[in-house]
Amino acid sequence: xxxxxxxxxxxxxxxxxxxxxxxxxxxxxxxxxxxxxxxxxxxxxxxxxxxxxxxxxxxxxxxxxxxxxxxxxxxxxxxxxxxxxxxxxxxxxxxxxxxxxxxxxxxxxxxxxxxxxxxxxxxxxxxxxxxxxxxxxxxxxxxxxxxxxxxxxxxxxxxxxxxxxxxxxxxxxxxxxxxxxxxxxxxxxxxxxxxxxxxxxxxxxxxxxxxxxxxxxxxxxxxxxxxxxxxxxxxxxxxxxxxxxxxxxxxxxxxxxxxxxxxxxxxxxxxxxxxxxxxxxxxxxxxxxxxxxxxxxxxxxxxxxxxxxxxxxxxxxxxxxxxxxxxxxxxxxxxxxxxxxx
Amino acid sequence: xxxxxxxxxxxxxxxxxxxxxxxxxxxxxxxxxxxxxxxxxxxxxxxxxxxxxxxxxxxxxxxxxxxxxxxxxxxxxxxxxxxxxxxxxxxxxxxxxxxxxxxxxxxxxxxxxxxxxx
Numbered sequence: 001x002x003x004x005x006x007x008x009x010x011x012x013x014x015x016x017x018x019x020x021x022x023x024x025x026x027x028x029x030x031x032x033x034x035x036x037x038x039x040x041x042x043x044x045x046x047x048x049x050x051x052x053x054x055x056x057x058x059x060x061x062x063x064x065x066x067x068x069x070x071x072x073x074x075x076x077x078x079x080x081x082x083x084x085x086x087x088x089x090x091x092x093x094x095x096x097x098x099x100x101x102x103x104x105x106x107x108x109x110x111x112x113x114x115x116x117x118x119x120x121x122x123x124x125x126x127x128x129x130x131x132x133x134x135x136x137x138x139x140x141x142x143x144x145x146x147x148x149x150x151x152x153x154x155x156x157x158x159x160x161x162x163x164x165x166x167x168x169x170x171x172x173x174x175x176x177x178x179x180x181x182x183x184x185x186x187x188x189x190x191x192x193x194x195x196x197x198x199x200x201x202x203x204x205x206x207x208x209x210x211x212x213x214x215x216x217x218x219x220x221x222x223x224x225x226x227x228x229x230x231x232x233x234x235x236x237x238x239x240x241x242x243x244x245x246x247x248x249x250x251x252x253x254x255x256x257x258x259x260x261x262x263x264x265x266x267x268x269x270x271x272x273x274x275x276x277x278x279x280x281x282x283x284x285x286x287x288x289x290x291x292x293x294x295x296x297x298x299x300x301x302x303x304x305x306x307x308x309x310x311x312x313x314x315x316x317x318x319x320x321x322x323x324x325x326x327x328x329x330x331x332x333x334x335x336x337x338x339x340x341x342x
Numbered sequence: 343x344x345x346x347x348x349x350x351x352x353x354x355x356x357x358x359x360x361x362x363x364x365x366x367x368x369x370x371x372x373x374x375x376x377x378x379x380x381x382x383x384x385x386x387x388x389x390x391x392x393x394x395x396x397x398x399x400x401x402x403x404x405x406x407x408x409x410x411x412x413x414x415x416x417x418x419x420x421x422x423x424x425x426x427x428x429x430x431x432x433x434x435x436x437x438x439x440x441x442x443x444x445x446x447x448x449x450x451x452x453x454x455x456x457x458x459x460x
Binding site for chain 2: 071327
């Protein structure tokens with residue numbers, strides 16, 4: 001270690017940070033690849049079929065094969081497209097989905113940047129993702145892409161409001177924007193996690209998370225049977241693959257944030273003997289996996305919402321619910337029962 | 343404190359690289375034989391008529407404007423939520439007033455039908 005430190009000199013902090021970033025992004029990309037495999041497998045079993053099982057043992061090489069296939073496909077830039085923006089859009093979609101992981105803690109010590117405004121940073125960086133969608137739809141110069149991107153952008157910003165209100169609830173309970181502090185506020189068994197006092201907000205956050213990532217049943221923007229694939233209809237090859245990876249990276253991010261803010265992060269299910277032997281990191285991974293499974297389950301179960309229903313749910317149901325619960329929690333904190341809420 | 347943000351900046355750059363890298367690799371490895379038919383925009387097999395960047399529904403503007411208003415509201419709620427213990431009843435009631443004014447606006451939008459889609 002000291003040898004390396006001397007070797008790089010003043011560049012050492014940057015090199016060390018870069019090594020840690022790669023240690024996060026590498027497994028992340030692997031997880032994203034295998035989430036696509038898990039999705040096909042889980043939905044397969046839910047529909048009483050097997051899912052991919054030919055490439056490699058039990059189909060385990062399927063995501064690798066898909067990746068290589070997409071790598072070998074031509075990237076078509078349609079005539080009339082704005083070339084620069086067309087190529088920029090996928091990059092703008094995946095960069096925020098990954099960059100948000102800079103402040104996500106895995107255990108109290110294992111966090112790349114333990115910044116105090118962590119939650120604010122996450123809110124800011126994830127809202128950048130919508131630019132990728134808008135730019136992709138506009139730059140393609142295709143009617144389907146344009147309509148899809150408009151729909152998608154309106155949907156994403158609508159649900160971002162509900163998500164923001166749900167986060168305000170978490171802030172009221174935890175009194176901190178720092179993600180490590182937020183999880184520390186939930187120390188103990190499952191009944192001291194924030195999902196219980198903030199139950200309506202937890203539900204809103206979870207459902208809005210599904211809508212934010214354009215997942216079924218809120219996938220009108222992609223609507224393969226109506227507007228073929230929405231904003232990325234003109235994308236092919238690796239340009240499409242980057243969009244695809246970004247969607248799944250966003251799913252994992254939302255699952256991780258839900259686990260950290262409402263499901264107690266690395267805290268064990270019950271704070272008693274056999275449960276708290278398991279390391280916190282494993283608990284966090286287990287919770288993220290559970291939320292991701294819910295995402296896949298929703299897709300296999302629910303029919304697609306109509307667009308007017310989506311907008312109605314976002315504006316007329318979620319925003320009033322979170323607003324009322326916000327004021328309720330605030331009022332309760334002024335009474336002697338306030339301890340129940342944080 | 344600010345040096346904590348250096349890894350964050352580095353992470354953003356790595357994120358951009360993860361986007362650019364595979365696309366560059368795909369551009370190098372994949373075939374590239376464009377022709378006018380292949381590059382035409384997809385409209386279910388028909389010839390594309392007129393430009394795709396056309397007029398669109400005014401309701402998308404409305405949603406965008408409402409988003410800006412509510413996002414501002416959230417920006418005001420964040421600091422309030424963190425110090426709510428310290429500012430007590432007075433702070434709570436002040437925010438109730440603020441939210442009440444915004445809710446009046448929200449109800450007005452609702453009754454005007456700005457949130458209706460078909």
